[in-house]
Amino acid sequence: MTRTTTTPGGPGAGDRGDDGVPEKGRGYRKGPVLLRGKEIPAQTTDQRLLAAGGDSDWVHSDPWRVMRIQSEFVEGFGALAEVGPAVSVFGSARTRGDHPDYAQAVEVGRLLADAGYAVMTGGGPGIMEAANNGAHQAGGTSIGLGIELPFEQGMNEFVNLGVNFRYFFARKTMFVKYAQGFIVLPGGFGTFDELFEALTLVQTHKVTEFPIVLVGSDYWGGLLEWLRTAVADRGMIGRADLDLLHITDSPAEAVAYVIERGRALAASEREALDELVEDQQDAAGTAADGS
Numbered sequence: 029m030t031r032t033t034t035t036p037g038g039p040g041a042g043d044r045g046d047d048g049v050p051e052k053g054r055g056y057r058k059g060p061v062l063l064r065g066k067e068i069p070a071q072t073t074d075q076r077l078l079a080a081g082g083d084s085d086w087v088h089s090d091p092w093r094v095m096r097i098q099s100e101f102v103e104g105f106g107a108l109a110e111v112g113p114a115v116s117v118f119g120s121a122r123t124r125g126d127h128p129d130y131a132q133a134v135e136v137g138r139l140l141a142d143a144g145y146a147v148m149t150g151g152g153p154g155i156m157e158a159a160n161n162g163a164h165q166a167g168g169t170s171i172g173l174g175i176e177l178p179f180e181q182g183m184n185e186f187v188n189l190g191v192n193f194r195y196f197f198a199r200k201t202m203f204v205k206y207a208q209g210f211i212v213l214p215g216g217f218g219t220f221d222e223l224f225e226a227l228t229l230v231q232t233h234k235v236t237e238f239p240i241v242l243v244g245s246d247y248w249g250g251l252l253e254w255l256r257t258a259v260a261d262r263g264m265i266g267r268a269d270l271d272l273l274h275i276t277d278s279p280a281e282a283v284a285y286v287i288e289r290g291r292a293l294a295a296s297e298r299e300a301l302d303e304l305v306e307d308q309q310d311a312a313g314t315a316a317d318g319s
């Protein structure tokens with residue numbers, strides 16, 4: 029279908045307002061801009077928007093990518109804003125259903141759902157599937173934030189609220205923004221990336237501290253020892269940074285820790301904010317008194 033039927037710049041163009049906006053006097057309105065005479069374009073904005081065919085290279089351009097990135101944030105925020113309290117659970121995409129880590133993650137998901145928390149995972153296989161499975165068994169909210177990968181696996185069957193992302197960084201924002209804490213089971217590079225991003229955000233005070241729990245001392249023990257010795261001993265992190273991680277072998281302890289520590293941190297954050305407001309009010313009062 030050809031949708032270019034009129035030519036605003038053509039004969040008689042000066043007689044009409046455009047874009048459905050009646051104009052007093054002659055001219056062409058392009059958003060807030062009024063154009064007259066030779067400045068009137070050959071096509072209306074709607075004609076250009078609805079015209080079939082044409083160059084499609086712009087689909088692969090950065091400005092268009094920016095729009096897609098923006099839409100990922102819009103869709104993510106829209107889907108997750110009303111979910112309520114949630115905990116993000118991370119771990120290997122490769123863990124099989126008969127591995128003890130899988131059972132641990134199912135238990136984590138179940139206990140979180142029993143406690144009224146939504147379980148948020150990457151929506152993939154392995155530990156992600158296991159945590160969603162546990163949440164599903166407990167009748168809870170089981171969220172999957174999927175990622176477009178060259179070897180797409182699809183969302184696991186236990187997800188009841190799924191959002192698919194094209195960009196890792198947009199997806200990672202959701203894990204932090206909508207969770208009260210992180211529980212991390214054994215995993216590889218993807219899991220390390222999620223764990224260390226959380227640690228960096230908290231360490232640099234870019235976000236308010238939130239609880240981060242590692243499940244599986246046999247797996248994570250070596251990393252913690254290395255952090256304590258090579259990393260902290262050489263001053264690459266502070267001693268206090270090590271306290272940002274809690275390690276356990278018990279799903280029940282992991283869930284209890286995330287909930288209790290999360291509540292304690294939220295309470296101290298509220299207290300600090302109240303104090304700040306009081307200080308500001310005192311300062312404003314003092315300034316108004318001129319004292």
Ligand SMILES: C/C(=C\CNc1ncnc2c1ncn2[C@@H]1O[C@H](COP(=O)(O)O)[C@@H](O)[C@H]1O)CO
Nearest residue numbers: 118119120121122150152181215216217218219
């Ligand atoms: C490699 C396989 C599947 C990949 N599918 C994934 N789907 C969703 N999320 C994924 C996937 N792979 C990695 N992630 C994210 O990283 C973490 C796991 O990475 P790891 O390297 O396996 O530890 C996980 O928490 C996801 O957020 C199956 O063969």
